[in-house]
Amino acid sequence: MRSLVEARSFQRTVIAVILLNAATIGAETSSVLVGHFGGFLHAVDRIALAVFAVELGLRVYAYRGAFLRDPWNHFDTVIVAVALIPAAGSVSVLRALRILRVLRLLSAVPSMRRVVSALLEAIPGMVSIIGLLVLVMYVSGVLATELFGRIAPGYFAELPVSLFTLFQMMTGDSWSDITRQVMAERPWAWVFFIGYILASTFVVLNLFIAVVVNAMDEQTTSSEEQHTDDQLATMLAELARLHAKIDAMRAAQAVPAGSHGDHPGDRHAPAPASPEPDA
CATH class of the missing domain: 1.10.287.70 (Helix Hairpins)
Structure with missing residues (x-):
């Protein structure tokens, strides 16, 4: 899992999702674009948020306790947590804080x-x-x-x-x-x-x-x-x-056991003839 989250292709995919989400959030400020593509823009926004949450969960699983020792992980956690807060009622102003997801480029x-x-x-x-x-x-x-x-x-x-x-x-x-x-x-x-x-x-x-x-x-x-x-x-x-x-x-x-320390290159040489006993 750590190899996956540290892979260059995985990191580039996350950066691409961040840029795409930034573009959709900016497009939502246009009443014309919202009128024509509002449903598509909201769907992309939800998918991007899901990708960020899954990616953060994978990093937590991959690094365990080491995840909390990196300040950049704290930064990413706060941004994703703010994005997960329901933007309705008295906290509807938090919907404008979705653009903070773009700041994830700083850590990516x-x-x-x-x-x-x-x-x-x-x-x-x-x-x-x-x-x-x-x-x-x-x-x-x-x-x-x-x-x-x-x-x-x-x-x-x-x-x-x-x-x-x-x-x-x-x-x-x-x-x-x-x-x-x-x-x-x-x-x-x-x-x-x-x-x-x-x-x-x-x-x-x-x-x-x-x-x-x-x-x-x-x-x-x-x-x-x-x-x-x-x-x-x-x-x-x-x-x-x-x-x-x-x-x-x-x-x-190396010389096998019992070779009396002969050089390895000499272990195949023929053994010298033993002298004949005296009469």
């Missing part, structure tokens, strides 16, 4: 698993960068509220409004329009806004990219080392098998 595709694992490993470094970004935005928000609150109350009237405006500017959305409106009253305001954009967008956000890329590189290196270790283990197992075969061949050619 190894490359996606590596990406997610790298992002999770990058969280500690990202938390520090988020703290730095919050500090920069808070200081800038207080300054912007004090300096430009009366000039542009729609953008900097109060601290929460200023923080939202600065976040908008950090994303590059209409930052030049906001800056020009303030510069009409404060020509030197460009110094503040350009300094903030350089600090938040070109420095802090690029630190996010650096941390994620570093985590991805470490994850790739770890995967390559694991692959190398697996290849080495396979080679050692093959070498041990060859040694065992050679030992068996030597044992088959």
Whole structure:
């Protein structure tokens, strides 16, 4: 059973069912498609859910206790369990959560698993960068509220409004329009806004990219080392098998008992003539 669930053809079939189910769920958002193919779409959705449940049951049976030690199995179990909840009455909103089945691609595709694992490993470094970004935005928000609150109350009237405006500017959305409106009253305001954009967008956000890329590189290196270790283990197992075969061949050619340690190649040689007794 473990060989079945780990087979590449089996995994590709599951991925194909996930993609097909994602397409049918998306098609159900169209009233035209539902009007013409509603019964077919619902049938495909039920069949896909049954396939997911059976596949999860097979993995539980194949891995036994080891199934619970893999966090990705917990992820798949939660998604399938949510999909099995009856979507009627007060829990009808859960029907919209069916699209979460598409997230099973994260566990079904190894490359996606590596990406997610790298992002999770990058969280500690990202938390520090988020703290730095919050500090920069808070200081800038207080300054912007004090300096430009009366000039542009729609953008900097109060601290929460200023923080939202600065976040908008950090994303590059209409930052030049906001800056020009303030510069009409404060020509030197460009110094503040350009300094903030350089600090938040070109420095802090690029630190996010650096941390994620570093985590991805470490994850790739770890995967390559694991692959190398697996290849080495396979080679050692093959070498041990060859040694065992050679030992068996030597044992088959060994001298039988009572040959007094003669060389195996000499066991067929004629025995020397014994000397005649003295008169």
